[in-house]
Amino acid sequence: MSDAVRLIEIKEEIHADNQRVAQGLRRQLEEKKTFLLNVMSSPGAGKTSTILRTIEALRDRFRIGVLEADIDSMVDAELIAAQGISAVQLRTGGFCHLDAAMVAKGLDALDLDALDVVLIENVGNLVCPAEFDTGAVKNVMILSVPEGDDKPLKYPLMFTVSDALLVNKIDYLPFSDFNLEAMRERVLRLNPHIEIFEISAKTGQGVEQWAAWLSREASSFIAPASGAARPRIGKFLNASRC
Known part of the structure; x- marks a missing residue:
């Protein structure tokens, strides 16, 4: 490379800036005693339906x-x-x-003093969301049976950064060639500490076990409040930084 040409590693700089924001966000969440969970998956894997089941539980x-x-x-x-x-x-x-700054903008629109747990439904994508720290306390990914058991081989980072894996649409298993044991072996080779739950957001199968894990994780981070969540009006924000 010529001495007259200056090389700037943009990606490294972007990630460093994001990490600083994410760390600050986690400190804020710790002060507020609000547990933030980042939910990631490909499009159509069942993020919204799983979140609805989780809320119900x-x-x-x-x-x-x-x-x-x-x-x-x-x-x-x-x-x-x-x-x-x-x-x-x-x-x-x-x-x-989503990156940490986008999440911070969204959290500013919520009353964190009135919330114990906030769930992030990240953009449907198995690549980019795994690269950006959102400031969440825990990361969870959803892999649906129709996607196939080879995804840990194709998108290893997503499985590596996740604390729990939800294998969704397990009710579809009898009609699929999805190999649960092969998938487990591949995932645990990437991340020996990951928790794996087999669920069906459609039927509710396995949701109780998943919800129990989340409840333990959240309870260890906060002092849970009794009573149901109060109804609130949904909001709309433009999170784009362009």
Whole structure:
């Protein structure tokens, strides 16, 4: 390389800036005693339906809020708000992921003093969301049976950064060649500490075990409040940084 040419590693700089914001966000959440969970998956894996099932299982124990991220839509946030849950729609304006600054903007629109748990529904993508720290306390990914058991081989980082894996649409297993044991072996080779739950957001199968894990994790981070979440009006934000 010529001495006259200066090389700037843009990606490294972006990630360093994001990490600083994420660390600050975690400190804020610790002060507020609000547990933030980042939910990631490919499009159609069942993030929204899984979040709705999770809310149903835990709303009597925790006051729950949701950040919904989409490139351009309000559909999911409206579904959440219809359940009487605090919901903020983050429109990323083309970004295929959320970063810590976008999440901070969404959290500013929520009353964290009135919430114990906030669930992030990240943009549907198995690549970019795994690269950006959102400031969440825990990361969870959803892999649906119709996607195939080879995804850990194709998208290893997503499985590596996740604390729990939800294998969704398990009711479809009898009609699929999805190999659960092969999938488990591949995932645990990447991340020996990951928790794996087999669920069906459609039928409710396995949701109780998943909700129990989340309840333990949240309880260890906060002092749970009694009573159901109070109904709140959904909001819409443009999270794009362009």
